[in-house]
Amino acid sequence: MNKNGQTSTKRKIFRGGVKQLNINISSFEAVLAMIRTPGAILTLISYGSKTGFIFRLDIPANNPELVQFMALNNEKTALTKPVYTLVLKFAIISEDPSDNLDTLRVDANNFYKYTETLQDFFTEAYNQQDIYISTLSPSGNPVTISVVDFSNFDPTKGQELIDVVKPLAFGDRKSNEVLEYMKYSLGQVSSRRLGMITMELANDGFKELADVNAIAYNVDSNYALAQIFTLFTNRKLVNYDCHRGNILANPTPNMGEELAKLIDFGRVVGVADRTLQGIPATDTIEIIQLYNRVSGSDYETDRARVTTYRTGDLFIVESGRGTNETWVIDRMEDILKFIANLDYAVNCILNDFASTHWDKPQISGMLIHLYGEPFKNHWGTESNPWIHGTSPPAWTRIDDTIYKYRQIADFIRRIATQPQSQRNLVSVSAVQRMVQNGEIYSLNIGNNYDRSHVVLTPPPTLVQATMGGPQTQVIGPPNYNPRATYMPQRAYVQNNDSDYDLSNPLKGGRVKKNRNYRKSKKSRKSRKSRKSRKNRR
Numbered sequence: 001m002n003k004n005g006q007t008s009t010k011r012k013i014f015r016g017g018v019k020q021l022n023i024n025i026s027s028f029e030a031v032l033a034m035i036r037t038p039g040a041i042l043t044l045i046s047y048g049s050k051t052g053f054i055f056r057l058d059i060p061a062n063n064p065e066l067v068q069f070m071a072l073n074n075e076k077t078a079l080t081k082p083v084y085t086l087v088l089k090f091a092i093i094s095e096d097p098s099d100n101l102d103t104l105r106v107d108a109n110n111f112y113k114y115t116e117t118l119q120d121f122f123t124e125a126y127n128q129q130d131i132y133i134s135t136l137s138p139s140g141n142p143v144t145i146s147v148v149d150f151s152n153f154d155p156t157k158g159q160e161l162i163d164v165v166k167p168l169a170f171g172d173r174k175s176n177e178v179l180e181y182m183k184y185s186l187g188q189v190s191s192r193r194l195g196m197i198t199m200e201l202a203n204d205g206f207k208e209l210a211d212v213n214a215i216a217y218n219v220d221s222n223y224a225l226a227q228i229f230t231l232f233t234n235r236k237l238v239n240y241d242c243h244r245g246n247i248l249a250n251p252t253p254n255m256g257e258e259l260a261k262l263i264d265f266g267r268v269v270g271v272a273d274r275t276l277q278g279i280p281a282t283d284t285i286e287i288i289q290l291y292n293r294v295s296g297s298d299y300e301t302d303r304a305r306v307t308t309y310r311t312g313d314l315f316i317v318e319s320g321r322g323t324n325e326t327w328v329i330d331r332m333e334d335i336l337k338f339i340a341n342l343d344y345a346v347n348c349i350l351n352d353f354a355s356t357h358w359d360k361p362q363i364s365g366m367l368i369h370l371y372g373e374p375f376k377n378h379w380g381t382e383s384n385p386w387i388h389g390t391s392p393p394a395w396t397r398i399d400d401t402i403y404k405y406r407q408i409a410d411f412i413r414r415i416a417t418q419p420q421s422q423r424n425l426v427s428v429s430a431v432q433r434m435v436q437n438g439e440i441y442s443l444n445i446g447n448n449y450d451r452s453h454v455v456l457t458p459p460p461t462l463v464q465a466t467m468g469g470p471q472t473q474v475i476g477p478p479n480y481n482p483r484a485t486y487m488p489q490r491a492y493v494q495n496n497d498s499d500y501d502l503s504n505p506l507k508g509g510r511v512k513k514n515r516n517y518r519k520s521k522k523s524r525k526s527r528k529s530r531k532s533r534k535n536r537r
Contacts, residue, residue, distance in 0.1 A: 018069045018083065018146050018200050027149040028451050030068040031198045034059055034086060035165060037066050042168035044175040045087070045208055046245045047104065050351070051116040052264065053090045053178055057168070058204060060084075069148060069200055072140055074257065085204035087145065087248075087263070088165075091116045092185050093152060093193035102188075104181050106174055113185075116266075118152060118448075121195040124266035125150045126443045128199075131265060133442075134235060138418035143227035144262050145248070149198040150443055154452040155186040158194025162186075164456050201248070203258045209247040209365075220249035221369045222404055223259035225336075226411035228366070231262075232335055233311040240343040241267040244365040259411075269346060271303050276346075283349050290345040294379060294389030295337070306338045311416045316409045329405045337395060340367060344379060348388045359388065370405075372398045 020030050034040065037059040045054040059066050061084045069083040092101060094115035104111040125147050135142040153161060162183045169175035186192050209220060224247045231237055239246075239262070246264040253259055270277030276284050291299045309331055316328050343361035347353050353360075359378035361367070367375040374393035381387040443449075 018071050018079070018148055020069055020148075022068065027198075028151045028454060031086065031149050031151075032454070032456065034066075034068050035168070040168050041170065042088075042165050042175065044169070044172065044178060047106065047174075047178045048111055049241070049245060049264070050112075051091045051114050051266070053182060054263075055088045055090075055165075055175070056201065057086045057088055057165075058084060061204060071146075071200055083200045085201040085206075086148070087199040087201050089197045089199070089264070090182060091121050091195045092182065093118050093121060093195045094189065094191065096189075096191065099189060099192070101185050102181075104178070106177055113181075115192065116195065118193065118195065120266065121152075121197070122150065122443065122445075122449075124264070125197045126445075127265040127268055128197075128263070129443060131231065131235065131237070135230065135415075139415055141258075141415045143231050143415070144265070145199045145201060147197060147443075148200050149196075150449050151196045151198075151451040152449055153194045153196075154450075155190060155192055155194070157452040157454075157456070158186045159183050160456055161194065161196075199263070203250060205251055206248040206261070207251050209244045209249040209260065212249045212251040216249060216251050216253050218369075218404075219253040219407075220247070220260040221366060222407045223411050224249075224262060225366055225370075226408045226415060227260065227262055228339070228363075229314055229332060229335060229408070229412055230311055230415050232306075232339065233309055233314065236270060236272040236307050238269050238271060238339050238342050239265060239267065240269060240346045241362050242343070242366070243362045267346075269342065271307060271342070274300060274303075279346065279350075287342075287345045287349045290348055290389050291341050294344055294392050295341040299342075302338050302341075306335050309335060311412065314409055314412045315416075316406065325402075325406065325409075328409055329402065332405055332408065333395065336367075336370075339363065341392075344389070344392075348380075353388075359386065370401055371395060 020027065022030060022033075025033070034057060039060040041058045043056045043058070045056055047053050064082055067082040067084065070079045071081040071083050072079055073081045092113075092115050095117055096115075099115050101113045101115060104113050128144055129147040132142045132144050132146050135144070162179050166176065166179050169179065182194070186194055209217065209224070212220065228239075228242065231239070241264055242262065246262065248261045248263060250257065250259050269279055276287065279287065288299045295302065313331055314328055316325050340361045340363055343363050347362060348359070359380045359382075360375070361379075364375055371393070374396070377391075377393060379389060379392045381390045
């Protein structure tokens with residue numbers, strides 16, 4: 001309802017189950033507003049992956065006036081949960097396959113980083129949002145977090161953005177080293193760009209899985225595995241980059257709150273049919289051959305079997321036919337073997353794991369959690385050249401393997417069960433309706449999301465001079481409003497009687513006119529009107 005007591009007809013903007021509060025600005029401008037919020041803090045999450053640099057942005061909590069997004073509440077009935085934390089993932093973009101980055105060195109350790117094409121980075125964001133939407137139903141417990149913005153910048157604007165966020169790290173050495181490396185990399189080659197995927201994190205306490213205590217690690221690992229199984233049975237997708245750094249965990253797990261979330265879907269293969277969807281056709285035969293060697297089985301036979309399992313087949317129901325505990329655990333193990341063997345084969349062929357002395361699947365952290373020490377070992381034979389897939393570990397269930405599988409099955413049921421609430425925003429029909437109406441944030445393949453012309457710093461406030469000579473307006477200190485839309489800055493001194501030199505509005509945004517400009521025009525009209533009446537008299 002507006003100030004006149006009339007019902008507003010403005011449509012609210014939803015970003016993947018996340019409501020954007022200020023409809024007059026773009027999704028990137030909403031993210032920028034949070035970056036520019038007084039008291040914002042930037043924390044480094046991870047930097048060891050092949051291409052990504054991941055940070056979290058926190059703004060002061062418990063102050064709704066600073067919030068730009070609202071997420072789904074715990075009851076799944078309304079978008080009323082303030083989002084105080086965002087996850088920012090950066091990558092150095094290049095279209096040149098021979099464009100190699102320098103080695104990143106942190107704490108005397110070398111990290112070999114690579115550029116990524118804009119299409120691949122876009123595909124990662126697209127995949128993640130698609131997975132978010134498709135797993136939002138029926139329970140409101142999606143397996144990943146929502147993308148709220150995708151952006152890319154030319155090297156100059158990318159360096160400027162790094163300069164804007166760097167002070168928020170408050171001198172943290174690792175954060176500064178990584179940010180300076182990113183800025184340096186952009187300056188080395190003029191054709192490089194900076195890519196950024198922004199995701200919401202409604203639970204601002206989440207950390208990387210490896211950074212939580214033993215109790216939280218156990219619960220969050222089981223929940224992450226439940227999400228991996230759910231993603232496979234629902235979408236027939238295998239994420240072959242599902243290491244612990246790509247799992248966010250709740251350090252104080254409460255069964256009534258959100259638990260672990262999977263992130264980073266840049267390396268996903270679809271197995272719904274005989275083709276390896278998302279894998280270059282030239283590599284398919286070699287990958288399948290390695291899968292057969294490491295599994296001691298046949299890829300197509302295994303694929304045809306495990307893709308028949310439905311999510312409900314992983315519920316433990318003692319009285320149900322075919323759903324007792326032993327059969328359910330056998331099915332989960334069958335799926336996990338298929339995922340791990342395919343993960344291993346794809347990474348060995350596409351990413352040359354032997355050269356990095358990591359001859360095992362990326363999902364090894366989850367396998368060690370379930371099956372113990374044997375899964376820490378290499379799966380191949382160290383030689384010149386390295387021979388892959390010669391010595392995979394035995395899938396032997398240890399003392400607590402069964403117990404963990406039981407909890408995983410309970411979590412799968414929780415993820416797949418619709419909440420019994422009066423108003424359910426996450427039913428299949430409700431989600432489909434939001435997608436069709438454009439209320440859920442989606443990525444348009446025809447848009448390049450180039451934000452190079454967006455102004456990253458707020459303009460200075462114009463302050464009335466009080467001393468000496470004719471009254472002029474001079475540049476004063478910034479007075480930042482995190483919900484405002486800003487014009488490009490023009491640094492000049494102007495007289496009260498002159499018109500404001502307004503720049504063109506930002507593309508795709510709306511710019512509020514300066515009230516002083518309207519008053520200035522009105523006052524001139526009033527003076528002219530008085531002068532005209534005087535002449536007539």
